[in-house]
Each structure stands twice: as C-alpha cells, then as structure tokens.
Amino acid sequence: MASLLKQDDKSKDLEPEVGSKAASSEEPKKVRAANKDQLSPFASVKLSVFLMCLMALTILIGAGVPQESQGGQEKVFEVFGNQIAEWLVRLGISDIYHSPWFLALTATLTLNMIVVSFQRVFPKLRLLKNTLPFFRGQDILKLPVHHCLTVAKADEQTALIADLSVRLTKMGYKVRAEGTKLMGQYGLVGRLAPSVTHVGLLTLLAGITITSWTGFNGFQPVLLDEKLNFTDSQHSKLWIGSLPKWQVRVDGTRRENYATGQAKQWFSNLSVVDDKGKVLHQGEISVNNPLTYENVDIYQSSWGLAKVAVSFNGHVRQLDLRPMGEKYACFLPLDQDTVLIMSLASEGKSLRVFAKRREWQAPKLISEIQAGKSIKLGDVDVVFEKAIPITGLQYKRDPGLPVTYLAFGIIMIGVLLAAVPHRHVWVALEENKLYLGGTSRKAKVGFERSIDNLVEKLKESFTLQEQEQERVDQGEEANV
Amino acid sequence: MSDFQLYLTNTAGLSSVASFWVFVASNGTKKFQGLALKIANGVMLVGFIALTVAIITRGVEAQRFPLANLYESLLWFAWATMGGFLYLCRSYGIQQLGWLASLLAATMFLYGSWLPQSQHDISPLVPALVSYWRQIHVPPLIVSYAMFFLAGLSGLLNLWQAGRLRSLAFCVGTIIAACSAIGLGTFSKVDTVWLQLLFVASSVLGPVAAFRSLGVQDAAIEQNKAARKAAEMYDDVGYRCVAIGFPLLTIGIITGGLWANHAWGSYWSWDPKESMALVTWLSYAAYIHLRIQRDLSAEKLSIVSVIGLLLTLLTYLGFNSLGFGGLHSYGKFK
Numbered sequence: 001m002a003s004l005l006k007q008d009d010k011s012k013d014l015e016p017e018v019g020s021k022a023a024s025s026e027e028p029k030k031v032r033a034a035n036k037d038q039l040s041p042f043a044s045v046k047l048s049v050f051l052m053c054l055m056a057l058t059i060l061i062g063a064g065v066p067q068e069s070q071g072g073q074e075k076v077f078e079v080f081g082n083q084i085a086e087w088l089v090r091l092g093i094s095d096i097y098h099s100p101w102f103l104a105l106t107a108t109l110t111l112n113m114i115v116v117s118f119q120r121v122f123p124k125l126r127l128l129k130n131t132l133p134f135f136r137g138q139d140i141l142k143l144p145v146h147h148c149l150t151v152a153k154a155d156e157q158t159a160l161i162a163d164l165s166v167r168l169t170k171m172g173y174k175v176r177a178e179g180t181k182l183m184g185q186y187g188l189v190g191r192l193a194p195s196v197t198h199v200g201l202l203t204l205l206a207g208i209t210i211t212s213w214t215g216f217n218g219f220q221p222v223l224l225d226e227k228l229n230f231t232d233s234q235h236s237k238l239w240i241g242s243l244p245k246w247q248v249r250v251d252g253t254r255r256e257n258y259a260t261g262q263a264k265q266w267f268s269n270l271s272v273v274d275d276k277g278k279v280l281h282q283g284e285i286s287v288n289n290p291l292t293y294e295n296v297d298i299y300q301s302s303w304g305l306a307k308v309a310v311s312f313n314g315h316v317r318q319l320d321l322r323p324m325g326e327k328y329a330c331f332l333p334l335d336q337d338t339v340l341i342m343s344l345a346s347e348g349k350s351l352r353v354f355a356k357r358r359e360w361q362a363p364k365l366i367s368e369i370q371a372g373k374s375i376k377l378g379d380v381d382v383v384f385e386k387a388i389p390i391t392g393l394q395y396k397r398d399p400g401l402p403v404t405y406l407a408f409g410i411i412m413i414g415v416l417l418a419a420v421p422h423r424h425v426w427v428a429l430e431e432n433k434l435y436l437g438g439t440s441r442k443a444k445v446g447f448e449r450s451i452d453n454l455v456e457k458l459k460e461s462f463t464l465q466e467q468e469q470e471r472v473d474q475g476e477e478a479n480v
Numbered sequence: 481m482s483d484f485q486l487y488l489t490n491t492a493g494l495s496s497v498a499s500f501w502v503f504v505a506s507n508g509t510k511k512f513q514g515l516a517l518k519i520a521n522g523v524m525l526v527g528f529i530a531l532t533v534a535i536i537t538r539g540v541e542a543q544r545f546p547l548a549n550l551y552e553s554l555l556w557f558a559w560a561t562m563g564g565f566l567y568l569c570r571s572y573g574i575q576q577l578g579w580l581a582s583l584l585a586a587t588m589f590l591y592g593s594w595l596p597q598s599q600h601d602i603s604p605l606v607p608a609l610v611s612y613w614r615q616i617h618v619p620p621l622i623v624s625y626a627m628f629f630l631a632g633l634s635g636l637l638n639l640w641q642a643g644r645l646r647s648l649a650f651c652v653g654t655i656i657a658a659c660s661a662i663g664l665g666t667f668s669k670v671d672t673v674w675l676q677l678l679f680v681a682s683s684v685l686g687p688v689a690a691f692r693s694l695g696v697q698d699a700a701i702e703q704n705k706a707a708r709k710a711a712e713m714y715d716d717v718g719y720r721c722v723a724i725g726f727p728l729l730t731i732g733i734i735t736g737g738l739w740a741n742h743a744w745g746s747y748w749s750w751d752p753k754e755s756m757a758l759v760t761w762l763s764y765a766a767y768i769h770l771r772i773q774r775d776l777s778a779e780k781l782s783i784v785s786v787i788g789l790l791l792t793l794l795t796y797l798g799f800n801s802l803g804f805g806g807l808h809s810y811g812k813f814k
Contacts, residue, residue: 045773049766056762056791063755063799064676070750097750217745258604265607288611288743299745396745404747408734415727418768442723445572445716 042115051109058105062096069095110205117198125195128188134181135426137435143426145448146437147455148467156462157429163461164427164436167454173425180429190420190442197414204407210400214240217396222250223306227273228298228393244296246274251282253391255303255346261326266303268391295397302392304328305344308351309385316385344387351384353377423447434464482541488534489555493589495527496562496582503579517575521566524582528562535559542602545615550800551599553622554592557796558585560626564721568630572717580633587659594667613739621732621757625796627725628764632789634718635782639690641711642779646693651786654686658790658798665801672803679802683790690783715778718785719771726764733757756795763788 041047065088066075076094077085085094092099140146151157161180168175173184218235220228228248235243252269265286272281272293283291290299305328307318321328321344332340341354341363350370354363367375369384376382398404425438436455440447458464499520506516535555539546546552565581568574592599632655639648661679664670736754737747748754767784770776776784794802 045769049769049773052762052766052769056759056766059755059759059762062750063752063759067750260604262604263607264604265610287607288613288739290742290745297745299743301744394745398741398745401741405738408738412727412731412734415730419723419727443716443720445713 039119040115042112043119044112045116045120048109048112048116051105051112055105055109058096058102061093062102065093065096067095067097069097113198113201113205117202121194121198125192128191131176132183132185132424134176134178134183135428135435135437137428137430137433140426140428140435140437143437143439144444145439145451146435147451149434149436149455149458149464150467151429151432151434152463152465154432157432160434160458160462161427161429164454164458167457168425171450171454173423182425182427184425184427184438186423186425187420188422190417190422193414193418193420195414196417197411200407200410200412200414203403203410207400207402207404207407210403211398212239212400214399215397216241216243217394217398219301219392219394221302221306221390221392222248223390224250224253224388226250228395230395233395244294246272246280246293248298248393248395249273250391250393253303253389255389257346261345263303266300266391268300268303268393270298270393295399297396297398299394299396300391301394304390304392305347305387306390307388308342308344309388310342310351311381311383311385313381318388321387347387347389351387353382421447425451433467482537485534485537485541488530488537489589492527492531492534492558492562493586493593495523495530496558496585496589499523499527500579500582500586503575503582506575517578520578520582521569521575524562524578525566527585528559528566531555531559531562538602544605547614547618547622548605548609549599549603551592551595553618553796554588554595556619556622557626558588558592560623561585561588561629564623564626564630564724568717568720571720572713574713574717576637577630577634577714577717580636581630584629584633591663591666608743611739611743613735613742617732617735617739620728620735622796624725624728624732625792627721627728628760628785628788628792631718631721631725631785632792634714634721635785635789638711638714638718638778638782641707641714642782643697643707644694644779646696647690647779647783650686650690650693651783654682654690654790655786657682657686658793662793662797662801665803666797676802679794679798683787683794687783687787687790690786691780694777694779694783711778715782718782722764722767722785722788726761726768729757729761729764733761753795753799756791756799760788760791760795763791 066079068076068089073085073089073094076088079085080088088094092101096102135143137148141148151160157180161177161182165175165177165182168182168184171186173186174188175182175184177183216236216238218230218233220233222228226249228250230243230247249271250268251271252267254267255263256265256267258264267284267286269284270282270291271279273279281291281293285291285298285300287300290297292298304323305321308321308328308330309316309318311317319330319332319342321330324343327343327345329341329343332342334340337358339356341356343352343354348371350368352368353366353375355366356363366377369375369382371384371386374381374383419442421440421442423438423440425436428435436451438447438451455464455466459466502516502520502523506513506520509516535546538552538555542548547556561581562585565578568577636648636651639645639651658679661675661682665672665675733754736757740749740754741747763784767781767788770784771781
C-alpha cells in the first residue's frame with residue numbers, strides 16, 4: 001500500500017495546476033510555501049474538517065435530545081427524568097441550537113468558510129486559465145497511469161500522433177499539439193465545483209441574513225369566524241420593518257377525509273381584512289397551498305376540533321375538546337363517581353355520549369346525537385348544536401427568499417459538477433518511442449481503463465509494441 | 481396489493497438471496513468462478529428488473545407516486561442498491577462487492593417483509609404528503625443512502641484487501657451491532673434507551689478501535705501486489721459512490737427545505753430527521769475535504785466511509801426505530 005500512496009503523492013505533484021513542477025520543481029515549491037505563509041489561520045482545511053465534525057456532533061446531540069423549542073421543556077423532563085433533565089437544561093443541551101456554543105461554532109464555521117472561499121477556493125479559478133506544459137517522455141513515465149510503446153515503423157509516427165489527437169478529441173478531451181507532443185484535458189468544468197459550491201454557500205448566507213434581519217414568521221391557532229392578529233400571535237423577533245396591520249379572518253375551515261375516515265386534506269377559507277373590517281383579499285388555503293398577500297405567506301399547518309357547542313335545557317355551552325387519537329372528547333363530571341364523556345370523530349359526525357362510573361371498567365355508550373338534534377338525559381334536554389373547528393395558521397415574510405432560492409440552485413449545480421472527473425493526458429513521441437500517460441482525481445480506475453483501451457485500439461491500427469513495465473504478477477490475479 | 485405485485489416483489493427478494501449465495505459460492509471454485517459470477521450478476525439483474533416493474537405496478541395500483549411509507553422506501557432502497565451495484569460492476573468489473581450488495585438488498589427485503597400488513601397495503605396519504613414535492617424530495621435521498629451504504633461496503637473490502645483484518649473485524653462488528661439495535665427497535669419491545677445506547681456505543685467504540693488497529697496488517701497480503709491493486713480499486717469505488725451519493729443527498733436536503741417552506745413557511749425546523757440528514761451531509765463533506773487534501777490514507781478513509789454508513793443508517797432507519805420523534809414520522813409504524 002505504501003507504494004500506492006507514494007504513487008498518489010507523485011500524482012499530487014503532477015497535478016495540472018502545478019504540472020510545471022514535473023519540469024522544474026524547486027521554484028514553485030518556494031512560491032507555494034510563501035503562499036501558504038500568507039494564508040490566514042482561518043483558511044485551514046483541517047480546521048474546516050474539525051469544525052464540520054464538531055458541528056455534526058452538536059447537531060447529533062440536538063437531534064437525540066428533545067429540544068425545548070419543539071416539544072417544550074416538559075418533554076425533556078418527561079424523557080430524561082428530573083435529575084438528568086435539570087443538567088441538560090443547565091448545560092443548554094435541551095436548547096442546543098440557541099446555545100452560545102452552537103452560535104459560536106456556527107460563527108466560526110461561517111468565518112472559516114468565507115476565508116477558505118476567498119483565500120483558497122476562488123484563487124484557484126485563476127489556475128484554470130493557465131496553459132499546461134507539454135511533458136517529456138521521462139516525465140510521462142512518472143504519472144500514475146502510463147504506457148511506453150515502441151513504434152516499429154518510422155513512417156507511422158506522424159499518422160500515429162494525428163490519430164491519437166482525433167481519438168482523444170472523440171473521448172471528450174480538449175487537445176493541444178506541439179510537434180510530436182500532445183496534451184489533452186477533460187472535464188475542466190469539474191474543477192469549478194468547489195468554487196461554485198462555495199459561491200452557493202456564501203449566497204445562502206446572504207439570503208439567510210436578509211431573511212433573519214428583515215423577515216418574520218409565526219403561528220397562531222384560530223377558531224372559526226375569528227381573526228389572526230399578527231401582533232398578538234407567537235412570532236419571531238423583528239429587527240427591521242414592522243408586522244402587518246391587517247388581519248386574517250377564518251370564514252370557513254374543514255377537513256376532507258378518505259373513505260376510510262383518515263384525513264386527506266385540511267382547508268381554510270380566509271379573508272384579509274383591514275382595521276375597519278373591509279375585505280382586501282380572499283382565498284382558500286390547504287396543506288402545501290398557502291395564501292399570499294403583501295409578501296406575507298399564510299400556511300395551513302394544522303387542524304382540529306376545538307370546542308363543541310351543546311345546549312342543556314336551552315342554555316348553550318361551548319365545551320373544550322381534547323384530541324384523543326383520531327377522535328376528540330370532552331369530560332363533564334356529574335358527581336364524584338360519574339363522568340359524562342362526549343366524543344366526536346369529525347365534523348358532520350354524530351356526537352357520542354358516554355357515561356363512566358368509578359366501578360365500571362369502561363365507559364358505556366348512552367346515546368348518539370346528530371348535529372342539530374336532541375336527546376333526553378333524565379330531566380335534561382341535550383342538543384348538539386355544532387362542532388367548532390380550529391385551524392393552525394403559520395405565516396411568514398421572507399425577503400431573502402429569491403437569494404436563498406438562487407443559492408440552492410448554485411449549490412446543486414456545484415455538487416453536480418463535483419461528479420465530473422478532471423483528467424489530463426500527455427503524449428510524447430521521442431525517437432521511436434511513444435509515451436502516453438495521465439492523471440485523474442476521480443474515477444481513477446475508469447480512467448486507467450480508458451487509457452488501456454486507447455492503447456489497445458492503437459495497437460490494432462499501428463505497429464506498436466509495449467515496453468516492459470511494472471505489472472501485476474501473473475498468478476496473483478486480483479479477486480475483485 | 482395485487483398478487484402480481486406481490487409475485488414481482490417476492491421474485492426480487494428471492495433473487496437477491498439467490499445472488500448472494502452464488503456470489504459466496506463463486507469463491508469456492510477457481511475453475512468456475514467466472515461462470516458463477518456471471519450467473520450471480522444475471523440473477524441480480526432479474527431481481528432488479530422485477531423490482532422495477534413491482535414499484536411501477538404499485539404506483540399504478542395506488543394511483544400515486546409509490547414512495548409514501550417505510551415499506552415503499554425499503555423497496556426503493558433495495559432497488560437503488562441493486563441498480564447501484566450493477567452500475568459499479570459494469571464500470572469497474574468488481575464482483576466481490578456483489579455478495580455484500582445482494583446481502584444488503586436481501587436484508588432490506590426481509591426487514592420490509594416483517595413489517596405489519598398495514599405497511600404492505602396501499603394506504604392513502606396524510607395531508608402533509610399530498611404534494612408534488614414528495615417525488616422530488618424523497619427519491620434522491622433514498623438513492624443517496626443506498627450509494628453511501630455501497631461506499632461503506634467498499635470501505636470494508638478495501639480494508640480486507642489491504643490486510644487490515646483487525647480493523648475490518650471492528651467495522652463489521654460495529655455494523656452488526658448497529659443493525660441489531662435497529663432490528664430490535666423495530667420488531668421487539670426492548671426499551672429504546674438500551675438500543676440507543678447499543679447503537680451509539682458501538683458506533684463510537686468500533687471505529688475508534690478500527691482506527692487504532694490500522695497498524696496491524698497481514699504481512700502476506702501486504703506483499704501481494706494484486707491485493708493492493710484491488711484495495712486501490714475499492715477505494716476508488718467507494719469515492720465514486722460518495723461522488724454520486726453526495727450531490728443526491730444535497731439535492732434531497734435542499735428540495736426538502738423548499739417543500740417545508742412551501743408547506744409550512746420554514747426551510748428548516750431542526751426536526752431530528754432533517755438534523756440527522758445534515759449530520760450525514762457534514763460527515764460526507766468532511767470525507768470529501770479529507771480526500772481532496774489527501775491527508776488520510778485509503779484505509780483511514782475507508783473507516784470514515786463506514787462511519788458515514790452508520791450515520792446514514794441512523795438517519796434512514798435509526799431515528800424512527802430507536803424512538804426519536806419529529807415531523808418525519810411517515811417512516812414510523814409503531
């Protein structure tokens with residue numbers, strides 16, 4: 001393996017951007033060392049890897065421990081018990097994404113990315129303009145993939161170089177020629193991948209910054225016929241700008257079911273109204289289908305039944321419902337031992353009335369009431385007036401959205417470019433010997449095979465003989 | 481689920497098992513090895529075609545894109561694993577990865593077949609999944625997971641060919657422990673805290689032990705140039721898998737953010753599953769940076785790719801089966 005790694009080191013030295021090192025090595029090394037000294041300590045790729053690992057570890061912990069911002073602090077205590085939960089809260093692990101540690105780590109990684117981008121990644125773009133040198137035969141033999149062939153017939157030499165040039169061009173290489181030397185380059189666009197990806201990441205940073213400084217988001221559950229008031233709802237801190245003055249009224253909200261009774265979709269009919277109640281805009285929203293007004297998007301994020309209106313001998317009461325799996329229920333204690341339970345599966349379904357006494361193992365169904373109908377429970381006339389739904393409205397204004405979308409596009413292009421292998425081939429015909437070799441950073445085996453195939457095809461067309469070189473020993477065939 | 485679809489899925493499952501045994505058996509004979517490997521590849525190809533048709537049939541029967549629950553995602557994962565191997569085999573001529581790839585596909589079929597009937601049945605979508613974003617967001621992720629698994633398995637073969645047998649044993653032991661934790665988390669009533677502990681402890685201790693054991697090398701293998709050449713090839717195969725998987729994971733994460741923004745007005749909510757996808761992304765970003773810098777040897781990078789495999793496993797199956805919550809509960813059935 002050591003020799004393989006040494007070979008890899010050779011290819012590193014012979015990388016195209018430093019390709020001239022094969023010809024003269026000392027001067028570029030000094031330049032490189034001097035350049036390295038000019039780099040900021042934050043431009044270290046080792047630091048990038050270290051920070052990425054720390055970030056991954058931090059997020060891993062955050063993913064494993066319930067976060068206060070998602071399930072509340074009580075969830076942490078429920079999962080870990082008092083003793084451990086207290087420590088988790090004290091150390092900031094239960095709200096790790098807002099902890100000073102995470103923020104400092106994010107800031108350091110951001111700084112590292114910016115410095116690496118400008119000191120390491122972007123300057124390499126200039127190297128793409130550099131014209132790569134032609135190699136001598138002895139230099140080609142130092143490349144990780146190389147062949148040395150004897151050209152038996154002297155009159156074939158010119159045709160051989162011309163044929164090689166055509167074949168390499170057909171293989172996608174951009175070929176340059178100088179006398180009996182060729183230099184081919186493939187997948188130069190692949191070298192743009194780090195720069196494009198880093199441009200995308202920096203653009204993303206800009207988009208997020210614009211959003212966090214000038215945007216806002218929030219959530220409010222709203223009952224039917226009531227209004228979403230941005231100021232009164234739970235919302236993120238606003239740094240620049242102000243919350244809308246207008247409000248959103250819920251005119252209607254419903255749940256659409258599959259035949260099995262499972263929820264298929266939730267809908268809400270919304271009206272945007274000003275402070276005098278004038279309707280400015282109307283629309284229906286559903287999950288994955290928001291309403292937009294003055295750059296504020298309003299989303300259908302959840303849905304449920306909040307209350308049930310029931311009248312007892314003509315006195316209407318709104319009873320709070322609690323979600324119980326697929327159903328909703330409310331509980332009315334009648335005396336110390338008896339509870340009246342009203343259960344509702346969904347809007348439009350009948351209200352099921354149960355009684356539960358302490359000595360009973362399970363509640364007993366007393367009756368079912370259709371909406372608008374009544375039943376008699378002893379002396380009490382019970383009327384099921386209606387179910388009152390509640391719709392969860394999420395909202396946001398995101399001025400950085402176009403920049404963020406642009407960043408996503410650039411990042412995707414960058415990572416796709418990374419899959420393109422950047423390859424170089426050098427050819428030199430010296431006396432009666434043809435030297436052919438090259439390097440590839442990615443898909444090395446595929447590259448080696450393509451060169452081997454090329455040599456085989458050349459052998460078919462010309463009178464060539466392979467020179468002895470280091471080969472895998474016969475009888476030691478690799479079992480791959 | 482129709483009988484035709486069941487027949488096709490079973491054909492694919494049995495093909496993966498059969499190809500595994502033929503791949504294994506091919507090592508027993510030098511004389512017929514070539515023929516046996518061709519048969520194994522052929523059987524794998526039959527399975528791949530059957531599974532492709534099965535997935536399409538399921539989509540036609542369900543009248544929706546057939547990727548909405550854990551069972552369907554496992555079918556996709558097995559499909560991507562088989563397809564990924566067939567592509568690599570064609571590009572690199574590698575065969576020994578075949579028995580690991582077919583074992584992986586067979587394990588996924590087995591895991592899927594043990595899921596409750598409700599997972600096998602074509603069920604309607606919950607409101608959050610009724611979106612065209614589902615077919616844009618999920619397939620790249622599943623295919624990237626399969627490619628990362630193949631990269632990890634190539635890492636194991638690299639360690640084998642490089643003679644780092646002790647490191648290999650630690651890596652294999654770690655993967656078995658992690659898979660056991662997920663299997664028990666899915667199908668048993670063992671307390672998830674213990675299973676989380678098993679997964680995390682093995683995933684930390686195993687790779688550390690593997691790194692520390694890299695100095696121990698089989699001398700006979702070290703002298704074998706062919707084995708070294710093969711090790712180099714598996715290193716290249718692993719990198720190729722990551723080079724395919726990483727853009728797909730990036731696209732999957734970004735399209736997930738776009739979907740979340742479209743549906744809920746927020747790109748990112750630090751949901752455990754999306755956080756884990758980011759952890760996996762960071763780990764492979766670190767792998768790529770390490771490789772570009774060439775600071776680590778191929779064997780060390782192989783262990784890094786095994787760590788990536790474990791993180792992928794945790795992201796894909798671990799977070800649902802080991803009792804972590806979150807918005808991505810579609811892959812959950814308990």
